[in-house]
Each structure stands twice: as C-alpha cells, then as structure tokens.
Amino acid sequence: MYEKNHSCLEQGKPYQTNSDWNASWSSIWNFSPQFSGIGLLGDLFVGGLKAIAPILVFFLVANALSQHQKGKTTNIKTVILLYLLGTFAAALVAVFMSFLFPIQITLSNTNTEVSSPDGIGQVVSNLLLNLVDNPLNAIIQANYIGILSWAIVFGIAMREASSHSKDLLKTMSDVVSKIVGWIINLAPFGILGLVFQTISNQGIASLANYGILPVLLIGTMLLVALVINPLIAFLFMKRNPYPLVLKCLRVSGVTAFFTRSSAANIPVNMKLCEELGLNPDTYSVSIPLGSTINMAGAAITINILTLAAVNSLGITVDFATAFVLSIVAAISACGASGIAGGSLLLIPIACSLFGISNDIAIQVVAVGFVIGVVQDSCETALNSSTDVLFTAVAEYASQKS
DSSP: OHHHHHHHHHTTOOSSOHHHHHHHHHHHHTTGGGGHHHHHHHHHHHHHHHHHHHHHHHHHHHHHHHHOOTTOOOOHHHHHHHHHHHHHHHHHHHHHHHHHSOOOOOOOOOOOOOOOOSSHHHHHHHHHHHHTSOHHHHHHTTOHHHHHHHHHHHHHHHTTSOHHHHHHHHHHHHHHHHHHHHHHTTHHHHHHHHHHHHHHHTOSGGGGGGTHHHHHHHHHHHHIIIIIHHHHHHHHHOSOOHHHHHHHIIIIIHHHHHHOOTTTTHHHHHHHHHHTTOOHHHHHHHHHHHHHHOOHHHHHHHHHHHHHHHHHTTOOOOHHHHHHHHHHHHHHHTTGGGSTTGGGGGHHHHHGGGTOOHHHHHHHHHHHHHTHHHHHHHHHHHHHHHHHHHHHHHHHHHHHO
16 A cells, blocks of 8 residues: 555555545535434424423513513513614625625526515504514414514513412513523533534535625624624623623624524524523513514625626616615514514515516525525524614613713
8 A cells, every 4th residue: 555655656646536536525414314413402492492482582571561560670671672773784784795796697587486565564464463473373483573472462461460460470481581591501511512503404515606695694784783783782882892892792693603593593592692681671571572673683794685687687786776675674674573484585675676587586586595504503603693782772771881
C-alpha cells in the first residue's frame, strides 16, 4: 500500500480523487440514521413546548386579568405601539436594503400547490374569525388569536368571582407554569437534537444555488436586531439598550432559532421576563400577543422576496410605491402567524401591488420554501426576541417618566 501511494506521489497524482472524498463524506453521513435518537430529543422538546404553550397562555392571561385591580399600570398600550413601530421600521429597512443591493431570482415553472390570501381584506377577515373561534378548538389547534380573545373575556368575567375562585385560577396558572419550567430545564438536550436534525437533514450546501438572497435576508434581520431595535429602545428608555438587546437575543433568539416557532418559544420568553423582573400583569399578555402581531422578520421576508421578483421581471419601483409596500407588508405580517406557511404565503399580496400574477408570485413562494431552513429560523429568532425586548423597554420607559 505504501509503495503504491509513494509511486502516486512521484507521478504527481493524489492519493484519492474527488469522487473518493465524496464517497468518504457520504459514508460518514450514512452513520446519521444510527443516531436518529438524538434528533428525536429535538422533536420531543418542541412537541412539549407546543403542547403546553396554548394552555399556558390561556391561564396566564385569564389569571392576570382576573387579579388586576383598578389603578395598576400594565404598559400594554406602549408595548403594542412598539410592536407596530418595530414591524413597520423593519419593513422600511428591507425596502432600502433591496434598493441598495438589488437581486434577481430565477423564476421557473413550479407545481407547488399552495393557497394564499386574496388580499389584505382576507387577512383581516381571518383574524376576526379567529377571535370568535370555539375556545376549546382554539386551544387544540393552537389558534393564539382565539386563545387570547377568550382568555381576555374569561379573565375580565372572573373579576366578579369570589376570592376562592380567583385563587383556584391562580393555582392552575402556577401549576402550568411549573410544568413549563420542567420542560425548559431540558432545553440543552432539546437544542442538541434540533441542531443535529437540522444539519443532518438539510445541510448548508443546498443554499449555495440561491446566491446572495439568504445573505441579504439574514443581513437585513441582523441590521434590524442590532441597529434599528436598539435605536427604538434607546429613544424610549434614554439609556444604553445593548445589554438588554444582547440578552434577549442570547436567551430568546437562540432557542427560537432552533424551534422555528414563536408559539413554542412563549414559555421561554415568559421565563426571561420573570428573570428580568418585569410586571407579570404586562408580560403575561404582551408575550402571547407579540407572538401573533410582532412580526418584523415576516415583514422583511415579504418585502425582500417581493422586490427580488420585481427586479427579476424588470419592473421599475418608485419610492411612493415602496412606501406603500412597507405599509402592506407590516399589516400583512401581523396576520402571518394565523396562516399555514407564515410570511411566505403572504408574498402574493405584496406582489399584487406591482401587477405580478399569482402564478409568478407562487414561484417566489416556492423559492422561499427552499431557503426556509435559514430564513424561517432567523425570522423567528428576530420576532421572538423582540417580544421580550419591547415588553422590557415599555416597562423601563414608564419607570423613567
């Protein structure tokens, strides 16, 4: 063997060809099915969070409202203002980034069958219908708009109940929170499984064919997370926002990146708010609400992919149209959590502003699904970490005044 390899060196030949190396790497990855149990840890962790989150939201919101006393401040109005401001700012930044770095995507025929909303009216209609969904069905289907609406009604009604009834509701809330704490304590094992599953199933090489598109999406989200959101936080708090911003990204963002679910990350955010010493009456409502309407990442995805399609078709866009696009994206993004497929299936709404047919818009959606491994993870990390950030900013700002 040594003589054979030595003779290869003398002739200037490598030990192994590229195909030999590829075969070697393939044989290494073929071991992954033997470790499928590691990936199962991730599935169990996410499944546990998703299962308990609807129940947690209902009892926390209902309990917070039932225990609320007149004269207590909750800063909910400020939090909602921050959510809307942050989502619109993210949409506007995405437009500017698309103008600075115009990109094109290859649009080809696709057989992807998806159903997207017909317009803003349908998005609003779906949200209103979700408000009056059957409460049990809302919990089973994890319809957080419906859960929130019924929890609010139930909590307000419980204000007139006896103290014993309120204590029972508080006990149920504490019990569910305790169960959530047990699940979160298993996070290191769950994240290990999620990381293993993502790398072994998807890899990174599949993103290379789409060039700068994932880079532009991730870069814009990082710009919003590290520049725009801290700027908004500074304007409200009048102090250095970065310690708070980085903690939210480290604790909430990292977990959300791997779970790829704002709903599954609600318990993590609740625990972080508790560690930050925030008012439970505020965050028990603002965190579930944020998981449904605070969608800065979704607004970025909608705008960048829409403008990529516009550039690919050679359509000229003026600032006024781009500004309207930002408003449409911000409003549409608020309904992203109530639609299967999230922000990607709202792209046709934005495309319709430029007269782009639904057939082409669906091709853009298909491209989004291909890069969705990284796009959806970063989008969820931005959305979820911002829920805690703006909740904390609203409370700290009220303490300053």
